[in-house]
Amino acid sequence: MNVSKTAEKSSEKPGDAAKGRKDVAEVLPEALQLGELSEQLGYVLKRAQLKVFENFLRCMASLQLTPAQFSVLLLVEKNPGRNQTEIASTLGILRPNFVALLDNLESRDLCARIRSTNDRRSHILVLTDKGKAVLARAKKLVATKHEARLNELLGQANREALLEMLSKIANEF
Amino acid sequence: MNVSKTAEKSSEKPGDAAKGRKDVAEVLPEALQLGELSEQLGYVLKRAQLKVFENFLRCMASLQLTPAQFSVLLLVEKNPGRNQTEIASTLGILRPNFVALLDNLESRDLCARIRSTNDRRSHILVLTDKGKAVLARAKKLVATKHEARLNELLGQANREALLEMLSKIANEF
DNA sequence: TTATAATTGTTATGGACCATACCAAATATT
DNA sequence: AATATTTGGTATGGTCCATAACAATTATAA
Known part of the structure; x- marks a missing residue:
């Protein structure tokens, strides 16, 4: 998939990416949030x-x-x-x-x-x-x-x- | 949508003068039976x-x-x-x-x-x-x-x- | 490193489904 | 008899869905 090291890029634009937890397992593509869609x-x-x-x-x-x-x-x-x-x-x-x-x-x-x-x-x-x-x-x-x-x-x-x-x-x- | 359009024909005021009109010999309800379909x-x-x-x-x-x-x-x-x-x-x-x-x-x-x-x-x-x-x-x-x-x-x-x-x-x- | 594979967005294309206009034959209405 | 309506059908276009293929880019293997 896409991610190989996307999340561990040291230089990230502030406020754009890095929504939270990303200490480990950045090799896995995070599932999207369905949000209100599921309602x-x-x-x-x-x-x-x-x-x-x-x-x-x-x-x-x-x-x-x-x-x-x-x-x-x-x-x-x-x-x-x-x-x-x-x-x-x-x-x-x-x-x-x-x-x-x-x-x-x-x-x-x-x-x-x-x-x-x-x-x-x-x-x-x-x-x-x-x-x-x-x-x-x-x-x-x-x-x-x-x-x-x-x-x-x-x-x-x-x-x-x-x-x-x-x-x-x-x-x- | 597509709905039945029957029964519109018969929406005539009862008591009207006898005009040729529909022969009631034909069975009245045209509505089909859905049967098991509705289940x-x-x-x-x-x-x-x-x-x-x-x-x-x-x-x-x-x-x-x-x-x-x-x-x-x-x-x-x-x-x-x-x-x-x-x-x-x-x-x-x-x-x-x-x-x-x-x-x-x-x-x-x-x-x-x-x-x-x-x-x-x-x-x-x-x-x-x-x-x-x-x-x-x-x-x-x-x-x-x-x-x-x-x-x-x-x-x-x-x-x-x-x-x-x-x-x-x-x-x- | 280089050669090869995989991924991303994209175009092209075909099929399935849906909707409208129109037609000839048959029937109904006037 | 003249006209209108109904029925099955054709032709056609639109939308949605699915596959193949391609250029650019990136990942992986040799």
Whole structure:
């Protein structure tokens, strides 16, 4: 790293460096002080979110499902017969950006677009048999590897309290 | 954000003269069932994070500071005399991506790069007077408009519990 | 010492994600 | 019938994130 002798320089500008203890071990780069940063909700929230997504991707590596893809499968399973616009908007995904996402899932035979007979503009979304099977396996992985990790880290009660607070923020902030 | 826009159509005064109107044959509620999605930590976490960042940006509109820029100013203030690599890596920002961010802050005269005399490769980062002033105002805005909103939504105790849990996730997940 | 390796800031570049404008087909409204 | 709206889609640009590579500088090895 940088420091080899930075702190033991005999000629130091007064008031600039040398914040305090530096008697020994100046070979180690001192960790920075996070300060008020660790109290900033947005900062901690973002960091936590990245870690959770990272862990999610690891857990789903065998199924190659991203959080967004998983959420689409979940929502389509729970709401069969809905069209792209409805599924996308519920997830906060803009319709143009939803196209490629669906193309991917459809190319992997996980879900299918079906022209609606009522309204021939819209595409009804359904899970294929393979999609249902993959989703079932995905749920199992998430439960046993992902969410379980949370419980062991926070405890069941805290985990539920956390989810409730986050939902409140997501819905009422 | 992107919210559902259903139900607006039906916001008509009841008792109006019978005009063609919607055939009520179609099922009334268009709201989709979130189902297990609302129990997925990653989903709720991401949603909450977006809302918090959105609110942060609104609060900081007068100062034109993004969460990332704010975190840099905070960290530089707390750790004067550090170089770009140290500040960036502490924030989880890759050095190449940190350049443009700093260019922005420097062009606005909020912080400055100073060639280190010890190691002429590195740039020491410091806040300018204007940077200190802006950061002070930013802190006030965040405290009174942003974090205060959280307290009124969750309560002081819950807010602290939330931060602690998120920190735990960010550090130990 | 000199030759080689490592570090720092930087540019260039590509991918993922997000947002807007626009289009054709189909439907709804007037 | 004329017009407006909706749906899925394309094209496009912006932002963020990640990697490779480079010049200048410093550290290390021979």
